[in-house]
Amino acid sequence: MPSRQEILNAKILVVDDSPDNIELMEEILREEGYANVSSTMEPEQVCPLHREHNYDLILLDLQMPGLNGFQVMKSLKEIEKGGYLPVLALTAQPSFKIAALEAGARDFISKPFDLLEVHKRIHNMLEVRLLYKELAQYSRAQQELALHDALTGLPNRRLLEDRIETALQHANRSHAKAAIMYLDLDGFKAINDTYGHAYGDEILKMVSQRLLASSRKEDTVARLGGDEFMVVLGDIHSLADAQGPAAKLVDALVEPFFINDLTLRLSTSIGISIYPDDAESVDALISIADYALYEAKRAGKNRYCSTGTAPTGAAVKTPAKQGVPELVPHR
Template sequence: MDPTNQPPDPSPFLSWKDPREVAKRIKILIKAIEQSPVSVIITDPRGVIQYVNPKFTKLMGYTLEEAVGQTPRILKGGFLTREFYTNLWDTILAGNEWHGLFHNRTKQGDLVWELASISPIRDDNGVITHFVGVKEDITELKRLQDQMAHMAHHDQLTGLPNRFLFLDRLSQMLAQARRRETSFAVLYLDLDDFKAVNDTRGHAAGDSLLTAVAQRLQGCVRETDTVSRMGGDEFTILLADVHDLADVERIVATILTAISTPFTVGDAECRVGVSIGVAIYPLDGLDVDPLLSTADGALYKVKASGRGGYCFPARHAEP
C-alpha cells in the first residue's frame, strides 16, 4: 500500500509540471496520432486543413503537403446534400461534437464510407481555434451490409426482387396511384411445362431456364416496372402508370411471345409456355389483397382452360 495513503494519479498525462515530462508526453501523443489506425484531420476554424496523419494519406491518396492548405471539399463524393454539410457546420461552430457518415472520394476517384467524429479544439479562453476529425473507413462493412440487404430482398437465383420486395413495391405503387389518381397493373405468371424440363434435364438446367426467363421478362417491360420471382416457376410483374388497357394487353402479348420462343439450356433447346393472370387498379380492386386475389384467380382460370394464355378481368368488364 502507498505509505502516503494517496491514490495513484489516474491520468498522468494531466500532470504538466516538469518540462522534460511535458516534451516526453507530447512526443507520445504525436506518435499515437501518427500511428493511429484511423484517419485524423485537423483544420483551422474556417475548415482549412492544417494536418493529416499517415492513415489519412494512405486511405485518401493525398500527401500531407497536398492536403495542407486545402479544405475537406477535395474529398466530397457528390452524394451528400447541402443540408448535410450545413448541419455539420452549425453543430461544430456551436461548439458541439458532430457524429455521422461521410461518402468521400479518394484522390484516385474511389468512393469510401467513413464513420466520423468532429470536435472543436478550444484555447485557454474557450475560443475555438481548430477542429479535429477522426474517421474510420467502413467501406467494407457498408458493402457487406448492402449485400445482406440485397439478399434479404432479392431472389438468389435470378437476382429479381423477391416476394417481400414485391409486396413492398406494390404497397408503394398503390399509395402513389391513390394520390395521383392513376392506374397500374398486377400480373401473375406461371410457367407451363417447367416441371417436365426440371425432371428430365435436372435442377441445374431448370435453374438456368429460370434465369433466362427472368432476363426475357425484364426485356419486355419498362424501367419503371418491376419483375419479381415469387418462388419456383412463379413470377409477378407490376406495370406502373397504366393509361390504356390495350397497352397492358400489348405487353402481355409481348411476354407470351418472348417466353414461347425456344430457350437454349446447355447444349440443347427447350420450350416452355406461360400463363398470365392480370388485375388492374382500380378496376379489379382498391387494395393489395383484392388485387392479388383477382390476379391469382385470373391465373387459375387460364390454367384450368388449357394454359398458354392470359385472363384479363378488367378487359372483359369493359362495356
C-alpha cells in the same frame, strides 16, 4: 480488420486556421506514410468537401474565426446522420476536450502536439472508421440479399409488395391505373423432373432476362418463388394497356431456350388484375391476378386472362402433350 495499407490510403482532411499548424500536421502525416491528405483553412468548406470526398478522418481545430469546430461538427452531423462522425478534435484548451466529445468528436489531440500521441490516436481512429465502413457495406449487401431473389437477382416477394404499394399510391395521385401480371411457367416441372434442377435454374435465369427485356424500365419484374413471377405496371389507363404487354411476355417465353445441346420449349400463363377497377389493396389485387392465372391455365395455357374477359392467346404449339416440354437436340 483494415490492413495497414488501407489505413495509410485513407482520406484525411486537416482543418486549421493557422498555416503553420496545417504544414506541421501534413508533415507528420506524410512522414508516417499517409498518402491521401488534404487541408483547408476555411471551416465553411468542410461540409461541402466531406460531401464530395467522404473523408475517413477530419482533423478539426476547435478554435477558428467565423465557424468554430463545434459549429462545423453540428453541420457534419447532418451529413453523417445515424453514422460515424470521423472527427478528431485539435485543441489547446483542456476544458474543450470533454465538450468536443459531447459535440460528436470521436477523440481529441492536445496542442502542442505529442508526436507519439498523434500517431496512435490517428491510427486508432482510422482503424475504427474503416471497420465501421466495412460493416456498413456488409449490412447494405445483406439488405439487398434480403430483398432480392438469390438465383435471378430480381426483387423477391418482400420488395415486390412495397413496389406494388408505391405503384398504387402513384396511380391514385395521378388519377391513373396500375396492373399486376401474375405469371406461371407451363411445362417447367417436366424440365426439372427430366433434366434436374441445374437445367431448371438456367431456365429460370433465362426467363428472368426475357421478362426484363420485354418490360419497360419503370416496371417491376419480380420472382415469387419456384416458377412464378410477377410484373407490376404503373401509369396505365385501361385494361388494354396491360393486355399488350401481357401478349408480349407470352410471345417472348414461347421462344425456345438453348441449354448445352438441348432446345427446350415451354410457355407461360398470365393472370391480370387492375387497380382500382378490380381491387384497391395489394393482397386483393394479387389474389384476383392469381385467380385470373388459374383461368388462363384452365383455358389451355400459353395465354393471358383478366377478370371479366375471356382468356386470350394462342394454344401451345410445340408440346405434343400439355405441360411436357419439347426436347430437341441443338447443334
